[in-house]
Amino acid sequence: MANRGMLIVLSGPSGVGKGTVRKAIFDSNDNDFQYSISMTTRKPRPGEVNGVDYFFVSKEEFEHHIQTGGMLEYAKYVDNYYGTPLKYVNDTLDSGKDVFLEIEVNGAMQVRSKCPDGVFIFLTPPDLDELKQRLIHRGTDSMEVINKRIHKAFGEIQMMQNYDYAVVNDEVPKAVEKIKDIIRTERLRVTRVMPRYLEMLGDSEK
Ligand SMILES: Nc1nc2c(ncn2[C@@H]2O[C@H](COP(=O)(O)OP(=O)(O)O)[C@@H](O)[C@H]2O)c(=O)[nH]1
Numbered sequence: 001m002a003n004r005g006m007l008i009v010l011s012g013p014s015g016v017g018k019g020t021v022r023k024a025i026f027d028s029n030d031n032d033f034q035y036s037i038s039m040t041t042r043k044p045r046p047g048e049v050n051g052v053d054y055f056f057v058s059k060e061e062f063e064h065h066i067q068t069g070g071m072l073e074y075a076k077y078v079d080n081y082y083g084t085p086l087k088y089v090n091d092t093l094d095s096g097k098d099v100f101l102e103i104e105v106n107g108a109m110q111v112r113s114k115c116p117d118g119v120f121i122f123l124t125p126p127d128l129d130e131l132k133q134r135l136i137h138r139g140t141d142s143m144e145v146i147n148k149r150i151h152k153a154f155g156e157i158q159m160m161q162n163y164d165y166a167v168v169n170d171e172v173p174k175a176v177e178k179i180k181d182i183i184r185t186e187r188l189r190v191t192r193v194m195p196r197y198l199e200m201l202g203d204s205e206k
């Protein structure tokens with residue numbers, strides 16, 4: 001049986017550039033992990049496609065998934081539900097492939113308690129003014145929603161200490177390289193430990 005895959009969790013405040021950085025990672029030709037598409041009750045933004053960006057569902061459908069144990073984690077974020085469907089993550093990890101989640105901090109902490117051996121990466125803005133500028137520049141949210149997201153960002157940034165790594169998203173290509181380096185290092189750490197562990201098992205069986 002293949003070794004179970006590694007779970008990689010990227011989070012950080014809204015507008016920091018998680019989506020941009022994640023897309024750049026997945027567009028690069030050396031990418032070899034799988035993106036877990038989240039479920040949300042948020043309405044699609046122009047250009048967003050169901051089953052590609054998110055699974056867009058009703059509140060009732062989302063709550064049904066929660067009640068039937070179909071979510072690895074979920075959170076309510078600025079009036080909407082967001083969550084990670086459990087089956088895809090489990091099946092993909094079981095097949096030996098690494099899975100990449102891009103989720104907010106409360107969900108990330110739920111994942112951390114269920115899968116402590118995951119790799120938790122926090123993407124942080126150079127400063128809060130820049131974060132606000134990015135949200136305004138993106139042009140997808142009303143000023144009211146932007147202010148709610150910035151307000152939330154204060155608390156989110158304090159959660160950074162609960163992550164294994166923090167990466168500043170000053171320039172996208174640099175952040176992408178740092179994240180790829182982290183993943184490479186973590187993979188080496190696992191494969192370095194494995195043979196020793198297997199050797200020890202072998203010894204004890206002698
Ligand atoms: N807990 C959790 N958060 C999610 C999930 N999918 C997306 N999010 C987060 O929900 C927040 C809002 O997402 P969205 O409305 O798409 O806004 P955007 O990330 O700012 O473009 C972001 O912080 C996302 O990372 C998920 O499956 N679970």
Ligand SMILES: Nc1ncnc2c1ncn2[C@@H]1O[C@H](COP(=O)(O)OP(=O)(O)O)[C@@H](O)[C@H]1O
Nearest residue numbers: 014015016017018019020134138169170171172
């Ligand atoms: N390093 C960066 N420098 C400047 N702008 C950025 C950077 N990364 C992302 N952006 C821009 O900031 C806005 C928010 O990025 P996005 O990926 O949607 O954030 P998130 O998914 O974290 O909410 C977008 O307009 C994006 O083009």
